[in-house]
Amino acid sequence: MLTTPNLLYSTKSIHDFAAKFPGLVSFFKWFHGGKGSVPQADHIVTKDGSSEVSEPTRVFTKEELAKYKGENGGNIYLAVMGRVFDVTRGRDYYGPGGGYAFFSGVDGSRAFVTGNFKPEGLIDDITGLGSQDYIGLRDWLDFYMKDYEFIGKLQGLFYDAEGKETQYYHDAQQWIKEASDYKEDEDLFKEKYPMCNVEYKPEEGSRVWCSTKSGGIQRDWVGFPRSLYSADSKNIRCACAQEADLNDSLLKEYPNCPKDAVSCMLPK
Numbered sequence: 001m002l003t004t005p006n007l008l009y010s011t012k013s014i015h016d017f018a019a020k021f022p023g024l025v026s027f028f029k030w031f032h033g034g035k036g037s038v039p040q041a042d043h044i045v046t047k048d049g050s051s052e053v054s055e056p057t058r059v060f061t062k063e064e065l066a067k068y069k070g071e072n073g074g075n076i077y078l079a080v081m082g083r084v085f086d087v088t089r090g091r092d093y094y095g096p097g098g099g100y101a102f103f104s105g106v107d108g109s110r111a112f113v114t115g116n117f118k119p120e121g122l123i124d125d126i127t128g129l130g131s132q133d134y135i136g137l138r139d140w141l142d143f144y145m146k147d148y149e150f151i152g153k154l155q156g157l158f159y160d161a162e163g164k165e166t167q168y169y170h171d172a173q174q175w176i177k178e179a180s181d182y183k184e185d186e187d188l189f190k191e192k193y194p195m196c197n198v199e200y201k202p203e204e205g206s207r208v209w210c211s212t213k214s215g216g217i218q219r220d221w222v223g224f225p226r227s228l229y230s231a232d233s234k235n236i237r238c239a240c241a242q243e244a245d246l247n248d249s250l251l252k253e254y255p256n257c258p259k260d261a262v263s264c265m266l267p268k
């Protein structure tokens with residue numbers, strides 16, 4: 001079901017990073033034509049998308065939810081993966097004229113990760129997204145669970161008219177779990193084989209070398225630079241490998257570089 005991630009980071013983490021830099025706010029305003037202040041975007045990470053918070057019993061129909069767009073000073077509700085949140089206190093973002101008003105009164109889950117904020121993109125169907133997108137959705141849901149009140153469930157793909165979880169709800173949990181497991185494996189792999197430092201000088205060419213924090217991985221070993229091939233041999237990158245892993249068939253020595261060197265010049 002999952003496709004290989006095509007982005008290095010989820011839209012939620014890119015968003016949180018971007019929102020930390022006031023200079024980017026003008027870019028953001030250009031991006032959405034929005035206005036307001038920087039969000040409190042810390043979030044709880046729940047790997048299976050579950051939560052310990054007690055569940056509300058109110059069930060909304062789509063027509064009912066659509067009434068809560070904050071018009072004439074009224075309440076503002078939105079849904080993410082079928083969970084309805086009261087976002088009235090975020091009126092600057094979600095209220096009429098706000099930069100994120102398109103999320104109000106609907107379940108626009110898919111748009112949180114695709115960035116397609118047109119009516120056809122603001123839908124609850126999250127089928128067939130990439131692994132990174134499911135991580136993004138998990139993070140957005142955690143954000144709303146933490147920052148706003150979970151007030152009800154939306155009758156639709158995720159919950160039935162009684163507010164019971166549908167098969168689609170369980171499928172979605174599974175996609176999120178698979179994506180979270182995949183990311184965990186990927187993170188462990190990055191710790192096992194951190195990237196090398198790289199330097200390029202026109203007169204000498206490229207040099208790769210290992211150090212105790214290359215690839216952003218702080219560690220107590222340095223490692224030896226090797227070419228690391230992906231299992232399908234389509235991607236190659238420089239990795240720092242510890243002595244015990246040097247026989248891994250995914251690793252290849254650099255030509256003209258001694259086995260135990262921590263720095264190698266790459267052929268021009």
Ligand code: HEM
Nearest residue numbers: 011018019024027028035036037038039040090093112115
């Ligand atoms: C897929 C793309 C994006 C989505 C789904 C998204 C979603 C959101 C949401 C839902 C909020 C309100 C958060 C709250 O309730 O506290 C928000 C606020 C904000 N976002 Fe984004 N955003 C996206 C892209 C961006 C980008 C690219 C930037 C900046 C470069 C940005 C900067 C901001 C800022 C500064 C705020 C604070 C609100 C304001 O000043 O009006 N966002 N975003």
